[in-house]
Amino acid sequence: MRKPYFRPCAGAPLPLRTLVTRTVRFEEVDPLGIVWHGRYPSYLEDGRVALGRQYGLGYMDFYHQGVMAPIKQMHLDYQLPLRFEEEFTIEALLHWSDATRLNHEFVLRNSAEQVITTGYTIQLLTDPQQRVLLVPPAFYEDFRQRWRAGELV
Amino acid sequence: MRKPYFRPCAGAPLPLRTLVTRTVRFEEVDPLGIVWHGRYPSYLEDGRVALGRQYGLGYMDFYHQGVMAPIKQMHLDYQLPLRFEEEFTIEALLHWSDATRLNHEFVLRNSAEQVITTGYTIQLLTDPQQRVLLVPPAFYEDFRQRWRAGELV
Amino acid sequence: MRKPYFRPCAGAPLPLRTLVTRTVRFEEVDPLGIVWHGRYPSYLEDGRVALGRQYGLGYMDFYHQGVMAPIKQMHLDYQLPLRFEEEFTIEALLHWSDATRLNHEFVLRNSAEQVITTGYTIQLLTDPQQRVLLVPPAFYEDFRQRWRAGELV
């Protein structure tokens, strides 16, 4: 049983989630015949971008509001390798946080439904000068209210 | 004060370390003008490869012994951004472990000596079929004895 | 009117073709807000791999026959830029050649059907020691005969 990356706070709404399918590209495979570990941030990004698009929380949604969401922490646990042309899924989850931050969890599975890699990223919201926002921007607060009200899942 | 990624075991020899200098390349910078977070595994790799070369522990040294050293865990804490053409250093440290694994820590600093990013990777040693080696290979055991004897630092 | 990259020889069968759709990823965009020119080989690869898969001419098909197909020439003409999240198509064509080589042409179009980039690659067939094959391997000769007989288009 995997230890959870994020501990749910009491009364928090369920995480939002999405699933993306991707195929291993030739250029992602290393001389040992497996995907180089440094390509996985790109896989996580696919999941995060898909989730963001689904809920109006993409890079550009933030950008158009003058808000940046830099990644402050990234973590990856590699369990099984991926090979050229292998198809796999990226499950991305956004966990509720009372703080103004985005806590994403990721689960990659191969076509046999085996977990191959898990990981998480943590983003803060900042202004363009990269000062952390203490008060969340209106569009984000609105998103959180709809999430809490159960309108999103 | 940063919390250490690896707790030194009693009587362990000092970590091995090396320093690499690198300059931010245009293709590493994202539309927001800073290095995309997913490029940093490449920076860690530079440090790890340099350290490996220095101590005969490179990919190819392992490979020629029929040993693989896949990365099982990678972690990054991003503190300050990097910009195009910025020069920075990558300090790579190999921490002693009683287990057959490679525990690397990384500290990236900008030209003002500010810590911009820290992180770690954990590698296991396996055979070509990716079964974890329980008994360390001779060349690695020899390396560890010289390390413990203080011949490497 | 674009000058053709490859001049068809008399009596040659029609080119084989396929179409792939792809979306611009965040990590492909440079600080100027457009896809960095050096990412396009990856787009061409997508087209070439899809075509290869369709006709049994993929990297792995060659590899399993002990044949390599290194790229000897790559050419790109950039006409219009691509931006983050833009969807575009990659048309890949394989042109007939009497020589033992693979001549691919590529046409990238945006969602308004405008040609954004064109290009070509030329591959030779070699043995694992990278000596050019003068006599084509049987599976490849068979593929060419079916192509010439009109069984593939």
Next chain:
Amino acid sequence: MRKPYFRPCAGAPLPLRTLVTRTVRFEEVDPLGIVWHGRYPSYLEDGRVALGRQYGLGYMDFYHQGVMAPIKQMHLDYQLPLRFEEEFTIEALLHWSDATRLNHEFVLRNSAEQVITTGYTIQLLTDPQQRVLLVPPAFYEDFRQRWRAGELV
């Protein structure tokens, strides 16, 4: 004898040139053990950036003048492969052109001084709306005059 990529116009000053040394990184090597052909644009970029820095013609020099220099054409001729940890040089040349464009040529050589890859890129100068500049900007005209006067080589 290689056919020249750019034909010198009568009375043109000698090309400007620079030399960069680089080592093949693990992540650049493909499953066949050689550098993936799509990594070479990054090698050309290294040469172009070094030359630009040397003569005040870098991305940022243009950018600060409100000028962009998008790549309109890229061409690569691959002759010999590169392997992991191999050291090689990138010679970048800027050829004189009477038109407002940047014609770069590249010659990559391995440590045995063998030519491994050659190529060229062509850039136009545009305004931020990507309209081609018909009249060259002052700083660029000044650069060309010093080049023609033999003050740069």
